[in-house]
Amino acid sequence: MSIASVRNLDGQLKRCSINTATLGHREPLRITVDRIARAGFGAIAPWRSEVEAGDVHALSRQIRDAGLSVSGYCRSTYLPALDPEERRANIEANKRALQDAAVLGARCFVMVVGGIPVGSRDLEGARAQVRDGVAELLAVAQDVGVPLALEPLHPVYAANRSVLNSLGQALQWCEALDPHGTGFLGVAIDAYHCWWDPDLGPQIAAAGQARRILAYHVCDWLHDTRDVLLDRGMMGDGVIDLPGLRGQVEAAGYVGPVEVEIFSKDNWWKKDVDDVLSVCAHRLQTVC
């Protein structure tokens, strides 16, 4: 039976990962690690703020000892800036984060590239700055052995979070910056960001063909989203055909972790952390 024909993730919890943002960052990472492992998941995706608040080597050991792999390290410092010194500082911050990603043994470093600098209207200029920054970081990524996963964000974030807004655009950048496919530049496909794209199916196939799919993130888009940043839905509560999407991603050859990433200030972040993990486990195994 091919992976693509598996109808849901029943019994595959070890393949599933929890992005710690899903739990609202309410506890130190060392506690979160244990909760995620105890709930049966096989991987975790921590954030820099919580890793940098502790000792990365100790956290890395703890994660490994708990039986977890690191599906991705979240996330890059935004790259574009009007001030060249600030731009340089952003790149350097990402280089340091890549070192930590290597210590953590992360499958990839998740690149949320940043928006248009405040006061600017130069979208193409910001995109050029990002490409230049990624080109520089790619060399470091190879050195430390952690691939860069360009994550196209939903176009609603084009102004203030990411000028990279579609999978097709991400793949064009990958081809331009890494034409020979070193394995150190690829994409993170997040259902929330990409589900609407009329060109998504062909682009997923192209991403697979080019061996660029480094991560796959799930949550759901609620029909009447109240807040586009912090009102993401639990899988099954929204409009995304998640089994169909995973089928496309796996038909394209992806066999890596399925990572849950839910920002939900007024709902899931208010619920008991273990309950949230339990619901994630259930939904992953029934509706994803």
Place this chain on the structure above:
Amino acid sequence: MSIASVRNLDGQLKRCSINTATLGHREPLRITVDRIARAGFGAIAPWRSEVEAGDVHALSRQIRDAGLSVSGYCRSTYLPALDPEERRANIEANKRALQDAAVLGARCFVMVVGGIPVGSRDLEGARAQVRDGVAELLAVAQDVGVPLALEPLHPVYAANRSVLNSLGQALQWCEALDPHGTGFLGVAIDAYHCWWDPDLGPQIAAAGQARRILAYHVCDWLHDTRDVLLDRGMMGDGVIDLPGLRGQVEAAGYVGPVEVEIFSKDNWWKKDVDDVLSVCAHRLQTVC
């Protein structure tokens, strides 16, 4: 001097139109018409709710007598529905609206096509329903002499307002449904919905080449948008390179109205109506 080289709309207010939503629908249309004409604009884009609340023939006469043209009639009843009878009713409502559009002498009937029906996850099914509906309405549009302007909406509305989300997608539908270019099926390009699109430039050129550009709408995308439906910005207050965008639209051959459409519940809709018109006039002539 080519139109594309005009650097702003200074002195071209007669070419500019006010979509009545910009004023927050706080007064009856008959009053709004006079305000817009008195402020020096050459066109208006009224909404069905306000037209249908009055006598369409009388309103049409008033608009003409005020020296205004109708840059577009807003807007279609959403097409997709799970219930076939509801779907049929949606199409029939649009046929009736097209009759009114003809009475108004509208340059186009603006098609906001609708989202995924509540309870469904079938994005492609909803898109197919829209295409079927547009095909049926195209025959009526030709009969009454009012072109259908497919308006791609920002992907943030894909779930609940429009499954048509990029100019490229709209053009594909135009070619499929109206391959010979009758002149009765085209697109409305709205800066707010399209500005982020990495493929926008080539698609605008393609739209012009195919003579499909029926309308051009402006407002601005605020860097930190608080509400994606009702927090649109006044031209000049956000991140969109409006002169650059208009340059592309005009280089593609568009010489029609530039229509201002701003939904702004907490800001512009709270200001004095004549002041809003005055600011629109100023911004159109300085930053668009």
